[in-house]
Amino acid sequence: MSSRGHIARKQTGRGPRYYPVVELPRDPAPPALAPWQDLQEGGQRRVDPILGALDSGGYVEPSERTVSTFLLEDFLPGMRGKLEPNTHDVWTDYV
Numbered sequence: 834m835s836s837r838g839h840i841a842r843k844q845t846g847r848g849p850r851y852y853p854v855v856e857l858p859r860d861p862a863p864p865a866l867a868p869w870q871d872l873q874e875g876g877q878r879r880v881d882p883i884l885g886a887l888d889s890g891g892y893v894e895p896s897e898r899t900v901s902t903f904l905l906e907d908f909l910p911g912m913r914g915k916l917e918p919n920t921h922d923v924w925t926d927y928v
Contacts, residue, residue: 837855837856837884837887838853838854838855838856838880838883838884839853839854839880840852840853840854840880841853841854853880853883855880855883855884855887857887857892901928904928905925905928909921909924909925909928912924
């Protein structure tokens, strides 16, 4: 059992739904949910890879960089030549 992640249960009109919750290292707020209650089978398997990514450096610190800047400076230039020219132009216009 990990104290940094758990499976949360949410009651919906179609019955209970379960989803993983991972507490990030920067989060100053204490966890709001009770630990490990009514787990659906396989829930721990979903949380473990997320915690592993955090431990191995897979977590990226938030930045002030916008999605638009990333798309225009990194993503779209890298896609040039992989897309039809018109598609690349349309995507650029959308951004």
